[in-house]
Amino acid sequence: MSVEPTNPSVAANAADAGPSVDFVGRASVVDDGALISDGAWAIVNMPSETTKLVQLNKDSKVMMGKFGSFQTSLLMGLPFDLPYEADGQGVVTPAPEGFKLDELDIETEEGANNKNLVDKSDSQRLTQAEIEALKEKARIGDLEGVGVIKALTENSETWKEKTEFAKAKYIKRKQKKYSRVFTPVRPTARLLCEHFNRENPRRILEIRGDTLSQILTAANVRAGGRYLLVDEAGGLLTCALAERMQGWGTIMMLHEHPASNHDMIKYLNLPSTVPDVMRTLSWNRIEPHTDEDIENTEMKNADPERSQRYQARIKKIKDSREYLKAGGFDALIIVSLFDVKEIIEMLSPYLAGSAPIVAYSQYKEALTDAWQHMRTAREFVNSQLTESWLREYQVTGGMHPTMRMSGTGGYLVSGIKVFEVESHASTRPRAPGKGQGKGRRKRDDGDDGGEHRGADKAMKMDE
Amino acid sequence: MADAATVSRFGQFGTRSKHIAAGDCVIAYSGPQNMTFITVKAGAVFANSYGRYPHDSIIGVEWGSKHPSATGRGFIHLLWPTPELWTLSLPHRTQILYTPDISFITSFLDLRPGVKMIEAGTGSGSFSHAIARTIAPTGHLYTFEYNADRYEKALVEFQEHGLTELVTLEHRDVCSDGFEQRDLVDAVFLDLPSPWEALEAAKQTFKKHKTGKICCFSPCVEQVLRTTAELQKQGFVEIKMFEVLVRSYDSRKTEVRPLPTRADEEQRRHDIGNKKRKEREAAASSSASDAANPAKKVATEDGSVKVELAEEKVDEAAAAPASVNVSQPQEVRTVREFTGLKPPREATGHTSYLTFATLLPQIYRGSDGEKINDESA
Numbered sequence: 001m002s003v004e005p006t007n008p009s010v011a012a013n014a015a016d017a018g019p020s021v022d023f024v025g026r027a028s029v030v031d032d033g034a035l036i037s038d039g040a041w042a043i044v045n046m047p048s049e050t051t052k053l054v055q056l057n058k059d060s061k062v063m064m065g066k067f068g069s070f071q072t073s074l075l076m077g078l079p080f081d082l083p084y085e086a087d088g089q090g091v092v093t094p095a096p097e098g099f100k101l102d103e104l105d106i107e108t109e110e111g112a113n114n115k116n117l118v119d120k121s122d123s124q125r126l127t128q129a130e131i132e133a134l135k136e137k138a139r140i141g142d143l144e145g146v147g148v149i150k151a152l153t154e155n156s157e158t159w160k161e162k163t164e165f166a167k168a169k170y171i172k173r174k175q176k177k178y179s180r181v182f183t184p185v186r187p188t189a190r191l192l193c194e195h196f197n198r199e200n201p202r203r204i205l206e207i208r209g210d211t212l213s214q215i216l217t218a219a220n221v222r223a224g225g226r227y228l229l230v231d232e233a234g235g236l237l238t239c240a241l242a243e244r245m246q247g248w249g250t251i252m253m254l255h256e257h258p259a260s261n262h263d264m265i266k267y268l269n270l271p272s273t274v275p276d277v278m279r280t281l282s283w284n285r286i287e288p289h290t291d292e293d294i295e296n297t298e299m300k301n302a303d304p305e306r307s308q309r310y311q312a313r314i315k316k317i318k319d320s321r322e323y324l325k326a327g328g329f330d331a332l333i334i335v336s337l338f339d340v341k342e343i344i345e346m347l348s349p350y351l352a353g354s355a356p357i358v359a360y361s362q363y364k365e366a367l368t369d370a371w372q373h374m375r376t377a378r379e380f381v382n383s384q385l386t387e388s389w390l391r392e393y394q395v396t397g398g399m400h401p402t403m404r405m406s407g408t409g410g411y412l413v414s415g416i417k418v419f420e421v422e423s424h425a426s427t428r429p430r431a432p433g434k435g436q437g438k439g440r441r442k443r444d445d446g447d448d449g450g451e452h453r454g455a456d457k458a459m460k461m462d463e
Numbered sequence: 464m465a466d467a468a469t470v471s472r473f474g475q476f477g478t479r480s481k482h483i484a485a486g487d488c489v490i491a492y493s494g495p496q497n498m499t500f501i502t503v504k505a506g507a508v509f510a511n512s513y514g515r516y517p518h519d520s521i522i523g524v525e526w527g528s529k530h531p532s533a534t535g536r537g538f539i540h541l542l543w544p545t546p547e548l549w550t551l552s553l554p555h556r557t558q559i560l561y562t563p564d565i566s567f568i569t570s571f572l573d574l575r576p577g578v579k580m581i582e583a584g585t586g587s588g589s590f591s592h593a594i595a596r597t598i599a600p601t602g603h604l605y606t607f608e609y610n611a612d613r614y615e616k617a618l619v620e621f622q623e624h625g626l627t628e629l630v631t632l633e634h635r636d637v638c639s640d641g642f643e644q645r646d647l648v649d650a651v652f653l654d655l656p657s658p659w660e661a662l663e664a665a666k667q668t669f670k671k672h673k674t675g676k677i678c679c680f681s682p683c684v685e686q687v688l689r690t691t692a693e694l695q696k697q698g699f700v701e702i703k704m705f706e707v708l709v710r711s712y713d714s715r716k717t718e719v720r721p722l723p724t725r726a727d728e729e730q731r732r733h734d735i736g737n738k739k740r741k742e743r744e745a746a747a748s749s750s751a752s753d754a755a756n757p758a759k760k761v762a763t764e765d766g767s768v769k770v771e772l773a774e775e776k777v778d779e780a781a782a783a784p785a786s787v788n789v790s791q792p793q794e795v796r797t798v799r800e801f802t803g804l805k806p807p808r809e810a811t812g813h814t815s816y817l818t819f820a821t822l823l824p825q826i827y828r829g830s831d832g833e834k835i836n837d838e839s840a
Contacts, residue, residue: 030575030577030578030579030602030649031670031672031673034672034673034674034824035673078827079672079673079674079823079824079827080673080674081673081674081821081823081824082674082823082824082827083823094827186674188573189570190570190571190573209567209570210563210566210567210570210707212570213566213567213569213570213571214562214563214566214567214709216566216569216570217547217562217565217566217569217593218547218562220545220546220547220596222473222477222576222596222597222599223576223599223600224473224477224599224600243575244575244576244597245576246575246576246577248576248600328481330479352479352481352526352527352543353481353525353526353527353528353543354526354527354540354541354542354543355527355543356545364712364804368714368802368804371714372714372802375714378529381492381540381542382492382495384495384711384712385711385712385714385804386709386710386711386712387709387710387712387806388563388707388709388710389707389708389709389710390567390705390706390707390708391705391706391707392703392704392705393704393705393706393816395687395691395702395703395704395818396691396695396702399684399687399688399691399704416492416527416540416542417527418527418528418529418540418542419525419527419528419529420529421528421529
């Protein structure tokens with residue numbers, strides 16, 4: 001923890017005077033992170049279009065399943081994101097051109113179409129045994145992956161009649177089987193999000209990349225900010241914030257169990273020169289507990305070493321609590337399975353005036369109460385409920401939307417914390433009963449329209 | 464305070480204080496569609512349809528306060544400016560980028576503190592502010608605008624917002640004149656009518672030893688086709704194209720009614736009969752009497768609403784003009800109320816196509832330490 005433990009008065013000052021962070025004297029890590037170093041994590045794009053999250057150590061081997069394995073030592077000092085080809089013997093070399101498609105004849109005769117195509121199994125002149133032999137040669141490195149595909153296309157009777165699009169599709173399919181080109185990519189929060197969405201979506205509560213990006217903008221995440229965070233997406237949010245802060249500012253994280261889980265941050269390969277921005281506090285420690293007074297616990301008579309460890313732990317808890325209670329946070333970000341409305345009620349007092357609040361859920365029903373609360377309570381403005389929508393297109397080899405798309409990116413509820421009481425700076429008299437009250441606020445919210453007034457009344461009835 | 468502004472290099476937007484001071488940029492918020500960006504000056508007055516707000520009354524007030532107008536009849540909320548709120552309060556000079564697009568591009572271009580970046584054109588400076596927020600304090604934005612008027616306006620704004628250390632604005636047509644930057648940036652964003660004309664020049668600006676990311680922002684499919692063809696020609700890889708939108712929701716307290724039963728129908732006919740009879744009686748006696756109350760909704764403890772079929776207070780025997788028998792036990796049926804969430808009837812359907820591509824490192828070392836690829840050598 002690089003941030004010095006703060007006493008409440010200092011923290012309060014900090015909240016008033018803006019973040020007291022030193023922006024000078026630390027070089028950017030943008031360039032340093034571009035090369036693979038010992039112990040760096042990488043998201044490896046496999047030929048099969050899957051991804052693997054691996055740590056690249058100086059003396060280890062990465063297994064690529066049927067694609068063989070490679071020595072990671074050979075990657076040290078080379079750039080991330082470049083395609084590399086494994087030769088089947090463990091040696092890798094940069095393959096900036098990727099898969100050498102130029103060697104394949106994908107030129108198409110004019111008017112090629114599937115008019116005369118007959119669906120039969122004997123259009124391939126190579127026998128199964130011959131294909132197996134080629135595959136074996138490719139596996140041990142005697143033949144490049146592209147060689148197998150070349151042989152297949154040259155011996156296909158229907159190849160000439162295929163359209164350019166059909167050929168591209170065929171090659172792409174075969175590439176997954178025979179290519180040994182892989183790409184170790186420098187992990188970013190966006191790529192981690194994509195990776196876990198593919199491999200284990202529940203771990204990150206199915207947050208999609210576009211939704212994650214909207215959370216960061218809605219909360220105005222930046223270097224030097226101080227954020228309240230509830231992250232039950234396996235640490236993905238912590239990662240995303242840390243990436244946008246690069247050591248400047250503070251993440252105050254509330255968590256359930258005695259220890260927080262933000263292990264995912266290690267995948268970002270942040271160099272040790274980047275200060276830790278994390279402070280954590282368990283929900284059960286927001287209010288003091290009797291065990292914090294050592295006289296009340298059996299630690300009283302424990303041996304000095306244990307007792308010291310215990311006291312250090314308690315001190316950390318107390319520091320975090322004081323830091324939280326000093327308030328003045330720049331935003332509240334909630335990705336949680338707990339009741340969002342309850343979280344907002346509990347934590348919004350610690351927000352600075354005008355601080356944004358943003359909460360995510362896969363289910364809009366889980367956000368409805370929180371949204372209604374923000375719409376009707378007068379300490380929030382500009383609240384909205386949105387769903388993320390994303391459509392990807394295939395652009396090369398015929399432009400069209402991709403055949404399969406993600407069904408939903410989930411829901412966000414957002415708003416801005418304001419003060420309900422009118423500012424004290426004005427001493428002018430006010431007309432009684434004007435400029436106040438829910439009806440008034442609704443009118444001022446302009447586009448909220450009349451129908452919501454009815455909704456508000458109904459809400460009150462429910463209460 | 465001034466010191467904090469210098470070190471964050473994000474000027475007004477990066478300087479968080481508890482209270483509003485003279486010179487601060489403030490968002491005067493009256494509603495989601497009604498925000499105005501003001502710079503607080505002693506003696507000035509902000510006025511909107513809800514009232515007049517002398518700036519002097521704003522100075523010293525806590526951010527986020529609800530602030531009364533001079534007469535006390537109206538109020539505004541005083542919000543701290545973020546690039547997003549600033550965008551919403553902006554007098555539009557060009558088609559601006561909206562927040563979902565800005566968010567997605569920021570993420571896809573891997574923007575973070577320290578990133579050096581090119582933007583063309585600057586337009587209203589909407590995205591420039593969002594970029595500056597994310598790359599501060601150690602990054603840098605080079606932004607280019609070919610329209611003289613827009614250039615002047617953006618220049619003044621960057622100065623007013625204290626962004627000059629972080630942002631370099633140049634009046635330049637990058638399609639015809641290219642860029643002077645070489646081997647310098649991590650990312651390029653092109654929001655131009657014909658981005659393909661600037662791609663060859665843009666390629667030269669990227670750092671050679673690391674991965675570069677580019678995004679072209681175009682509303683039309685034809686533009687995307689030409690852009691992707693040129694991206695491929697220039698050796699960019701991983702060409703991807705997206706459309707991104709958010710769908711907002713409205714909420715409405717609404718209800719579902721139970722299917723009608725025979726009893727309902729008979730009750731209705733009975734009620735109509737009663738009503739007509741009462742009207743006749745009322746007309747006859749010329750005295751005002753209450754219309755029949757067909758059914759009343761009664762809130763119950765569990766929050767649902769029961770529709771109690773009205774108990775007629777009129778003497779049944781005397782009132783039986785119809786042949787139906789309504790003296791059977793009345794069944795109580797429940798209307799289920801719920802908060803309905805639905806997208807508005809009309810919504811933004813398209814902003815622009817976002818075309819992304821990657822430029823791979825052009826210089827790197829082989830495993831034996833030798834430079835094995837250097838285009839410039």
